Amino acid sequence: MLQIKDLQVHYGGIHALRGISLEVPDGKIISLIGANGAGKSTTLKAIMGLVPKTSGTILYDKKDITESKTKDIVKDGLILTPEGRRVFPDLTVDENITLGAYVRKDKDGIAKDRKWVFELFPRLEERKWQAAGTLSGGEQQMLAVARSLMGRPKLLMMDEPSLGLAPLIVKNIFGIIKEINQAGVNVLLIEQNAKAALEISDYGYVMETGVVTLSGTGKDLLVNDRVKKAYLGE
Template structure:
């Protein structure tokens, strides 16, 4: 069953249509990627799902309900969590405080404390720096923190926007190791990523977005072998 289903979603900024009619679905337990060049409409699609921008037309169906007109905080409470492009950590707050912000809508204190320890086990670097302010961390550490903060909400659906952007290769490897690990725990994920090879290798299925429209979709393995994808996105 589809946990998330977009039906002909369109988004405009002023007079410009950034997303021209995107339809896609993410089934329960799947890791699905959305790939494409800069300006293809990937981030805007995620913003439409999370209510940060409102779709001018189309439906955003989540667990059978159209959430296209819901407010971002209402959507977050339904179990969607976004790891935004550029990480978006709270720079003046400590690592622990940032993680606590991820669990702001929960009142199960013992479970929140257990989840914090789980995040520290997942990201040992964060544990070493638990009292350090997030603004003093490296880009890779901030990305770890942004993912940890999102997981603290115990999301039913996790949206990741360009998690590898601006990171050193070793850090990218670590981040994708975590993403694959979270997927094996059954968390449903929609991944927006410019590194098409990494995204497709980690995913079950994928969509290619060009000029605000889905131009290709299919099993990740078949997209990896697609000549069009290989030429446009894999540098071959």
């Protein structure tokens, strides 16, 4: 589905990504964990064409998208739910969701997906005429995910979906991520909440200062001593 080979990114004099390689196989949830500043968000931005790459290759569905424009990457079904939710606060919930389908022309498919996201997030349907900026943090995160799903992603990349949310809402968000995956959407998940991410992931990668230092199944990483000490508070 997605293959990253020896990806390097520089920000001015900062070597942000130092030759990372990772894969997202079809049908899987893959997590990328690490501390702040490890390069996780930069990885997603590089995949989406939002930051320039120094070198390396990004293959998506066997197609080289290393130099593709962001709008074309989105049209191909690779969609990012950014960190910080980034909803349009002055627009209604329904208008935010409609904007998620802006690259699509299939009215019947859009209507079907709108029904699906309201089934996933019934609270959003209850508030669909409410301004997005008046929602709680958890509701805004649900809206950001719902908006991404309206683009009908083959691969959904999520940047810190649990950041700043109450534990009960976090549990709900991760349950929905599993449900999205079971519906046929591949997921690449970036999280500081390593335990919650690895518990639902088929495979995970650990990043430190722009380098992938460890990888393994979610179950294996949960019991790895290095991971437990650095990221699980044990």
